Structure formats: structure tokens, C-alpha cells
Amino acid sequence: MNPHDRLLLDAAKAGDTDAVRAALAAGAAPETRDEDLRTPLLLAVLGDHLRAAEALVAAGADPNAPDSRADSPWLVTGVTGSVRMMRALLPAGPDLRQRNRFGGISLIPAAERGHVGYVRAVLAETDIDVDHVNRLGWTALLEPVILGDGDFRHEEVVRLLLAAGADPWLADSKGVTAYEHAVRRGFDGLARLLRAAQERPGGDGRSAR
Incomplete structure (x- = not known):
């Protein structure tokens, strides 16, 4: 894995917006994946790290990218119930019909x-x-x-x-x-x-x- 990609994943998970932006500027891929196929945006959404998620959305991160459990950034907003995160993802064009592993x-x-x-x-x-x-x-x-x-x-x-x-x-x-x-x-x-x-x-x- 590109070291900048690893830094981006870690920064997104921690909610470190400055580090997210630095990793992106250094060439990290917004759609890089961890061992569970989670993207940086999904990690930010799981932690309800709004500013980090906004930085990733601005960089073109996909709100519909599924992980190994068929969770995606958009689907996870329904699990966490975060209205602010839901609104942060709307400009990225989430697929409202996307289904989780239960078909919901x-x-x-x-x-x-x-x-x-x-x-x-x-x-x-x-x-x-x-x-x-x-x-x-x-x-x-x-x-x-x-x-x-x-x-x-x-x-x-x-x-x-x-x-x-x-x-x-x-x-x-x-x-x-x-x-x-x-x-x-x-x-x-x-x-x-x-x-x-x-x-x-x-x-x-x-x-x-």
C-alpha cells in the first residue's frame, strides 16, 4: 500500500482533518481501502468525523463505496443516525436505493x-x-x-x-x-x-x- 494511502486511512479514522488534507495533497487515493475494504470516507462516517468527511467529499470520495460487509458511507448514516453527516454526503450524490446486507x-x-x-x-x-x-x-x-x-x-x-x-x-x-x-x-x-x-x-x- 502507498504510505500516503495508509496515512489517509489512519487520519480519517482518527478524524484528523489536517492530516486527511495533507495525505490527499501528497497523492493519497480517496478510494483506498483497508483490510476490511473500508474507504477513508467510511471510516470518517463511522467515527462521525464531520470535517474529515467533508474534506474527503470535496476530494471526490464515493459515498456509495461498499466494504466487506456491504456497508457504505451513505448506508452507515442510517445506522448512526447522524443528520449532519447525512447532509455532508448529499452533495456527493449518494444512491438512495443502495441496499445493505439485509436488503434495506x-x-x-x-x-x-x-x-x-x-x-x-x-x-x-x-x-x-x-x-x-x-x-x-x-x-x-x-x-x-x-x-x-x-x-x-x-x-x-x-x-x-x-x-x-x-x-x-x-x-x-x-x-x-x-x-x-x-x-x-x-x-x-x-x-x-x-x-x-x-x-x-x-x-x-x-x-x-
Whole structure:
């Protein structure tokens, strides 16, 4: 490996923006990879090192470059829930349809983890698919109900998704809707939100999306 590439990887991981810029100026490749195929930008995103990531984006770093686990800088923003990092990557043209190893887009892990700010921002500032279905048969609306703990964060995520047009009738691979999962898990607040969405005028049109 080019020694400048190694310096760039280490600087990005540490969030040392000056060292990132110095390594780039010395000829380091923005798309160099470590042993796990992680790029400098992915390492910066994982550490939420905003300035380092911005320097890499300015140098043309790819927000969609996958590592050995099929994670990418863009996909990881949904895992960390960092709104500022999400916004830093938008000028680089991330692929909103890019899928992780579970077949999900960035919105789905963000919803599952209750990252309210991220869900709000990505829905408002991009045209991400609110009803994308992953390989498990789950949507962003199903994940916070199936995997969440029914707290206020997950309720707010569900409100945001429904307000953005998420289909409350989309069921999982076994035909169970988010409302039915909420009832089964005893999440009364979520169940009320989802039932109200199903009962809204026009809410009984079972989407084929």
C-alpha cells in the first residue's frame, strides 16, 4: 500500500482533518481501502468525523463505496443516525436505493433504532422510498414495531413515516401488518397511530407498491 494511502486511512479514522488534507495533497487515493475494504470516507462516517468527511467529499470520495460487509458511507448514516453527516454526503450524490446486507436502504435501520432526527431529515430532504421492503419482508414502518421497544422515539418515527405516506397496510412476509405487530407486542401507542392511519379516508386502499 502507498504510505500516503495508509496515512489517509489512519487520519480519517482518527478524524484528523489536517492530516486527511495533507495525505490527499501528497497523492493519497480517496478510494483506498483497508483490510476490511473500508474507504477513508467510511471510516470518517463511522467515527462521525464531520470535517474529515467533508474534506474527503470535496476530494471526490464515493459515498456509495461498499466494504466487506456491504456497508457504505451513505448506508452507515442510517445506522448512526447522524443528520449532519447525512447532509455532508448529499452533495456527493449518494444512491438512495443502495441496499445493505439485509436488503434495506438507509431509512430502515434509522427507523429501527429510533433515530428521529435522521428519519425526519432524510424524508424531508430526499426522495428516499418510504415503503422499500428488505429481504426480511420488512419496511421502515414495520422495523420500529417489530424490533423497537415501543418508546416515544419509535412512536415519533412511525408518525413521521405515516406523514410521509408510508402504507400502513403493507404486511411482512407472513402477512402481518405493523398494526398487528403493535397489538401483539402490547405497544398501545403505536397501535393507535397505525390503526388511525388505516382508518383515515383513503387509508383502506391497500397499496401495491
